[in-house]
Amino acid sequence: MRAFVSENHTDLLSDLDAWLRIPGISAQPEHHEAVHRSAAWLADAFGRTGFPTVEIWPTAGLPSVYAEWPAEDSSEQTPTVLVYGHHDVQPVDPIELWNTDPFEPTVDGPVLRARGASDDKGQLLFHLLGLRAHLAATNRSSPAVNLKFLIEGEEESGSPNFERLLAERADRLNSDVVVITDTGMIAEDIPSAVTGMRGLVVATVNFHGPDLDLHSGSFGGAVPNPATAIARLAAALHDEAGRVQIPGYYDDVLELRADEKQLIAQVPFDEAEFLKTSKSRALSGEVGFSTLERLGARPTAEVNGIGGGYQGDGGKTIVPSDAFVKLSFRLVADQHPAKIRAAVETFVAVHKPDGISHTIEWEGEGVSPCVVGIDTPAFTALSRAISTAFDADVVLPVREGGSGPEAAIAQAIGAPLVFLGVGLPDDQIHAPNEKVTLSMLYKGAEAAGHLWQELATLGKLGLKG
Amino acid sequence: MRAFVSENHTDLLSDLDAWLRIPGISAQPEHHEAVHRSAAWLADAFGRTGFPTVEIWPTAGLPSVYAEWPAEDSSEQTPTVLVYGHHDVQPVDPIELWNTDPFEPTVDGPVLRARGASDDKGQLLFHLLGLRAHLAATNRSSPAVNLKFLIEGEEESGSPNFERLLAERADRLNSDVVVITDTGMIAEDIPSAVTGMRGLVVATVNFHGPDLDLHSGSFGGAVPNPATAIARLAAALHDEAGRVQIPGYYDDVLELRADEKQLIAQVPFDEAEFLKTSKSRALSGEVGFSTLERLGARPTAEVNGIGGGYQGDGGKTIVPSDAFVKLSFRLVADQHPAKIRAAVETFVAVHKPDGISHTIEWEGEGVSPCVVGIDTPAFTALSRAISTAFDADVVLPVREGGSGPEAAIAQAIGAPLVFLGVGLPDDQIHAPNEKVTLSMLYKGAEAAGHLWQELATLGKLGLKG
Numbered sequence: 009m010r011a012f013v014s015e016n017h018t019d020l021l022s023d024l025d026a027w028l029r030i031p032g033i034s035a036q037p038e039h040h041e042a043v044h045r046s047a048a049w050l051a052d053a054f055g056r057t058g059f060p061t062v063e064i065w066p067t068a069g070l071p072s073v074y075a076e077w078p079a080e081d082s083s084e085q086t087p088t089v090l091v092y093g094h095h096d097v098q099p100v101d102p103i104e105l106w107n108t109d110p111f112e113p114t115v116d117g118p119v120l121r122a123r124g125a126s127d128d129k130g131q132l133l134f135h136l137l138g139l140r141a142h143l144a145a146t147n148r149s150s151p152a153v154n155l156k157f158l159i160e161g162e163e164e165s166g167s168p169n170f171e172r173l174l175a176e177r178a179d180r181l182n183s184d185v186v187v188i189t190d191t192g193m194i195a196e197d198i199p200s201a202v203t204g205m206r207g208l209v210v211a212t213v214n215f216h217g218p219d220l221d222l223h224s225g226s227f228g229g230a231v232p233n234p235a236t237a238i239a240r241l242a243a244a245l246h247d248e249a250g251r252v253q254i255p256g257y258y259d260d261v262l263e264l265r266a267d268e269k270q271l272i273a274q275v276p277f278d279e280a281e282f283l284k285t286s287k288s289r290a291l292s293g294e295v296g297f298s299t300l301e302r303l304g305a306r307p308t309a310e311v312n313g314i315g316g317g318y319q320g321d322g323g324k325t326i327v328p329s330d331a332f333v334k335l336s337f338r339l340v341a342d343q344h345p346a347k348i349r350a351a352v353e354t355f356v357a358v359h360k361p362d363g364i365s366h367t368i369e370w371e372g373e374g375v376s377p378c379v380v381g382i383d384t385p386a387f388t389a390l391s392r393a394i395s396t397a398f399d400a401d402v403v404l405p406v407r408e409g410g411s412g413p414e415a416a417i418a419q420a421i422g423a424p425l426v427f428l429g430v431g432l433p434d435d436q437i438h439a440p441n442e443k444v445t446l447s448m449l450y451k452g453a454e455a456a457g458h459l460w461q462e463l464a465t466l467g468k469l470g471l472k473g
Numbered sequence: 474m475r476a477f478v479s480e481n482h483t484d485l486l487s488d489l490d491a492w493l494r495i496p497g498i499s500a501q502p503e504h505h506e507a508v509h510r511s512a513a514w515l516a517d518a519f520g521r522t523g524f525p526t527v528e529i530w531p532t533a534g535l536p537s538v539y540a541e542w543p544a545e546d547s548s549e550q551t552p553t554v555l556v557y558g559h560h561d562v563q564p565v566d567p568i569e570l571w572n573t574d575p576f577e578p579t580v581d582g583p584v585l586r587a588r589g590a591s592d593d594k595g596q597l598l599f600h601l602l603g604l605r606a607h608l609a610a611t612n613r614s615s616p617a618v619n620l621k622f623l624i625e626g627e628e629e630s631g632s633p634n635f636e637r638l639l640a641e642r643a644d645r646l647n648s649d650v651v652v653i654t655d656t657g658m659i660a661e662d663i664p665s666a667v668t669g670m671r672g673l674v675v676a677t678v679n680f681h682g683p684d685l686d687l688h689s690g691s692f693g694g695a696v697p698n699p700a701t702a703i704a705r706l707a708a709a710l711h712d713e714a715g716r717v718q719i720p721g722y723y724d725d726v727l728e729l730r731a732d733e734k735q736l737i738a739q740v741p742f743d744e745a746e747f748l749k750t751s752k753s754r755a756l757s758g759e760v761g762f763s764t765l766e767r768l769g770a771r772p773t774a775e776v777n778g779i780g781g782g783y784q785g786d787g788g789k790t791i792v793p794s795d796a797f798v799k800l801s802f803r804l805v806a807d808q809h810p811a812k813i814r815a816a817v818e819t820f821v822a823v824h825k826p827d828g829i830s831h832t833i834e835w836e837g838e839g840v841s842p843c844v845v846g847i848d849t850p851a852f853t854a855l856s857r858a859i860s861t862a863f864d865a866d867v868v869l870p871v872r873e874g875g876s877g878p879e880a881a882i883a884q885a886i887g888a889p890l891v892f893l894g895v896g897l898p899d900d901q902i903h904a905p906n907e908k909v910t911l912s913m914l915y916k917g918a919e920a921a922g923h924l925w926q927e928l929a930t931l932g933k934l935g936l937k938g
Contacts, residue, residue, distance in 0.1 A: 208790065210787075210790065211788070212788065217753065217754075218753040219753075222752075222753075223875070224777065224801055225671065225874045225875030225876055226874050228768075228773050228775040229715075229767045230758045230764045230767045230768050231756065231757060232754075232755055232757040235707070235776040235777075235778065236707060236708075236711070236776045239703070239706075240707075241704075242700070242701060242705075243701075243704045243709070245701070246701070250694075286692050286695075286696050287683045287685055288684075288697065288828060289682075290697055290827040291695060292695070292697040292826065293694045299695045302695045303693075303695050306694060308689075308693050310689045310698060310701075311698055311700040311701045311704060311782065311793075312700075312782050312783050312788060312789055312790060312792075313700065313781065313789070314700045314703070314779055314780065314781050314782060315779065315780045315781075315784050316776075316778065316780075317776065318777050319778055322675075323675035323676070323677065323799055323836045324777055324778070325775075325777060327775060327777075328778065331779065333704070334783055334789070336689055336693070336788060336790045361755075361757065362755040362757065363753060363754040363756075363757060364754075365754070369787075371787055408690075409690045409692070409693065409694075410688070410690030410691060411690055
């Protein structure tokens with residue numbers, strides 16, 4: 009496997025160079041034509057690799073690419089694997105902070121710089137090399153598992169049409185395990201795998217007091233002030249220990265087991281580096297949990313914005329008419345966005361003083377959290393594949409703080425997830441000067457090759473545990 | 474007195490008509506020429522009335538008018554009285570809401586409409602008629618007290634140069650009692666007098682967290698959020714009973730005596746009307762006090778504005794870098810602006826979480842509160858003068874919620890204040906369609922005439938109590 013990857017890695021590099029030149033920025037309409045070209049390029053690449061079935065799936069927005077390669081010797085025990093990734097990329101602003109042209113891929117020693125190099129084009133292309141290595145190493149003409157790839161074209165703009173696509177194409181997507189490939193590892197020499205993503209619900213709460221701004225001399229202290237009320241609402245979200253005070257908020261939270269806490273504690277965390285990256289002066293958060301636990305395994309309530317009344321220079325002695333707070337709640341397994349929305353609605357209604365009217369605007373239904381059981385057969389298979397590729401025994405679990413469509417995929421497919429991603433924390437995805445470390449792509453290719461073999465050995469029954 | 478006022482009130486009307494045509498808006502530079510004309514017109518009117526000394530006092534901004542008329546038979550016991558008012562007027566925006574031209578005085582039955590009709594030109598001109606009535610009724614060729622008038626030209630733009638003028642002219646302004654003439658009464662048939670104005674300090678508190686807006690997925694729940702912190706600060710200002718929680722805040726508050734509370738309770742207050750005027754849906758404030766007590770006799774802490782983080786439509790999942798709250802504190806006797814500023818600084822420092830840096834910007838030094846003792850000889854003299862003019866025994870005390878230069882005058886002169894004002898709550902001062910009720914001006918003229926006699930009878934010693 010390693011020899012094949014090593015002998016053929018220039019194929020990966022030349023493919024990557026070609027694909028990265030296509031500026032497929034899904035968030036910017038002027039680049040939508042490029043997103044279509046990116047889909048076409050990827051479809052061609054799947055075809056060249058040997059996939060017998062390659063389709064471009066249109067949506068109400070930008071297209072996904074679907075490719076399928078069944079095991080020729082497929083039996084009832086041969087697992088079907090769905091790989092998820094995305095072919096669109098982030099915008100490049102602020103362009104002046106780039107040291108090279110974001111769409112002119114530049115190899116600089118051990119890294120390759122370009123928009124999308126790590127997120128997610130590099131990570132998808134290691135799969136093509138990995139699959140070829142898998143065929144070569146096992147002397148097969150088709151994969152040892154039934155392989156499906158679903159590569160989205162709107163992940164970087166919030167996946168607005170993805171759940172509908174999953175529902176529409178449910179009959180084609182049926183699988184036994186889902187492999188997510190747009191995440192990363194702790195460090196080049198510390199193989200690891202993401203084992204959870206947080207869910208998310210987002211709301212704006214508006215408080216309305218008097219129908220006009222009042223003179224605070226004539227009315228202050230005698231009528232309810234919506235800015236004070238919104239501040240009291242925001243302040244009531246947490247207790248002194250940083251624990252969210254919304255009744256029922258933690259009811260469905262899967263508490264970390266002792267062995268999970270122990271594994272997370274082994275994940276290297278450099279406090280000084282974290283403060284430097286976040287340009288913050290102190291750590292804070294829920295008492296009783298480490299920073300990595302707070303970020304990945306604990307739900308939060310965050311004030312993203314607050315406003316109301318006079319916003320100009322100096323002072324203006326008014327009782328404001330209106331105030332708002334913008335809140336986001338990061339959720340962890342097994343919290344439900346709908347239940348959390350209901351709990352927040354009740355909390356706001358209880359904390360709204362007499363004489364203040366209110367509205368709550370939700371941003372959609374919310375995103376569910378997901379978690380990978382570290383004792384499941386799928387995770388064990390992933391761990392073995394990664395350990396073999398990285399020549400290291402340990403695969404540390406990493407709970408990601410962010411939120412994505414992963415839980416929706418797991419729910420739609422009804423299959424367990426694992427995360428095989430080889431990005432690094434300094435890849436600067438979503439920022440200027442994105443790069444990918446080439447050795448990570450080669451190891452990723454090996455790991456993918458091993459993973460198909462591990463899953464085939466496990467079989468369908470073994471996957472169910 | 475009444476006969477003289479009645480026979481000569483057309484003089485007041487024609488003077489008022491002439492003066493109101495001068496648009497002396499101090500807040501608008503394009504009207505500053507008119508403020509100078511207004512000062513000249515008033516100086517001429519003082520001269521015509523018989524004042525032997527009339528001066529226009531320049532300042533770094535717009536001029537005040539000073540007039541002096543000593544009692545010819547002045548003795549050591551003859552009190553010197555300083556009358557304060559202002560000759561500038563408010564802007565007229567929104568002009569489209571006026572039913573008549575604001576500088577085209579229009580008599581409409583019992584009222585006269587124009588900008589400045591009540592605040593403060595009508596109230597100043599009743600003094601000229603009242604003084605002539607006083608001379609006629611007492612058959613004197615000079616007032617029974619040493620009269621001084623100081624009429625400011627920048628009251629409607631915050632009196633920026635007034636304290637300096639008071640200091641510079643201290644030798645000329647020396648007096649035994651100060652009569653403030655730009656306030657009002659409860660109703661046409663309920664004679665009353667203002668007995669207090671609140672003080673004021675105004676601040677903007679800025680909290681700074683991370684040096685940039687952070688992604689709430691990657692950092693939320695692990696670093697301090699300045700928007701949450703500013704909300705917690707604003708929320709900490711009051712307890713559930715609406716009492717300000719800044720340590721020491723109430724230390725110097727002169728609590729209302731039982732007899733004062735009883736008198737305030739007699740002041741008519743229409744809750745439905747107050748809610749309608751304030752376009753509010755509920756009363757609120759410090760538990761244990763009536764609305765009139767909350768507005769006039771209790772200090773407040775008000776959030777005038779709050780802001781930070783994302784302000785646009787929808788949501789944005791960030792931990793903001795900055796947040797602010799704009800606060801004003803209305804003070805009552807004997808609170809000191811400097812002590813309150815220091816208490817607020819300590820409060821903010823204590824409530825600022827680790828990892829948040831802060832600044833506090835104060836709007837100047839603040840305004841002191843003032844209060845008139847209702848058992849002082851000056852207030853007794855005022856009460857008798859008003860009762861005689863209005864044919865009614867009671868002069869109810871009214872604590873104004875607003876803040877002005879009155880305390881600064883009292884402090885600079887070192888003399889007690891009384892408030893003789895005949896504005897009505899529906900005069901719409903500072904708003905479109907300002908009016909004055911003419912019968913109130915005539916009663917005001919009578920009350921002023923009686924007041925000079927009352928104060929002369931009291932004498933300097935009597936004034937000291």
